[in-house]
Amino acid sequence: MEYSVRVKCRKMLESALQMDDLDDLAEGSGHIKNLAFQLEQAIYDELYDLEVKYKNRIRSRLSNLRDPKNPGLRDKFLRGIISPKQLAKMTPEEMASDELKQMRQQFVQDSIHKAQKAEMAQGTKTDLFKCSRCKKRNCVQLHTQDGDEPIMTFVMCEECGNRWKT
Known part of the structure; x- marks a missing residue:
């Protein structure tokens, strides 16, 4: 049972990493499959079980990697700028797009100023x-x-x- 859940999570991560144009990545789908494997392994190594935290972590990574408004995260991960271990531990704030980070920072500054x-x-x-x-x-x-x-x-x-x- 545990093995099948992990395999399914790896396939979903692999699917989230797929791009329309893989020409600029020489390794292609083998590279993507390996990255999905490493990412799932890093998440599993940190949490050690397949309970709620593991599944939520996988869902969070899937959502952020699929987000069309945040192509930079997927690109940085595919190019090795962000390692699987780093992505496994990143907070939602760290995974956010640059635009969203700027909006959040502006909101914080505005809130401080108003207060x-x-x-x-x-x-x-x-x-x-x-x-x-x-x-x-x-x-x-x-x-x-x-x-x-x-x-x-x-x-x-x-x-x-x-x-x-x-």
Whole structure:
């Protein structure tokens, strides 16, 4: 039973690696079959069983290798830039296309910027402070006091987002 599941997974991986035009890969289908074998073996070696984690890992690799919006992953794997052991352990974030990685990074940056702005929105605009990064005086200050501790003043530059404590 175990052997047949692994053979089926290898065939599915091999199918996911197939390309319309194999002319630029001298080894052709033998190379692809070997890579599929090595990838499945690397996944099995890491997880040691055919339970849910193994099957989910295989599904994840199949999905990412078949993704028409991410041909770079398959290409890098076929050309040896990414080894079977590396691909076996990659996270979804690492397998994502460059475009998706950029979108995620932009989303994170936007979220951080919005959170900083919301936090400082309750502060007071001031030109008493000069930003050490951009040298402008367009700042917001916020005073906080926690229990019996002294009042702390936080300043954020509205031009570049630089933050500091005074």
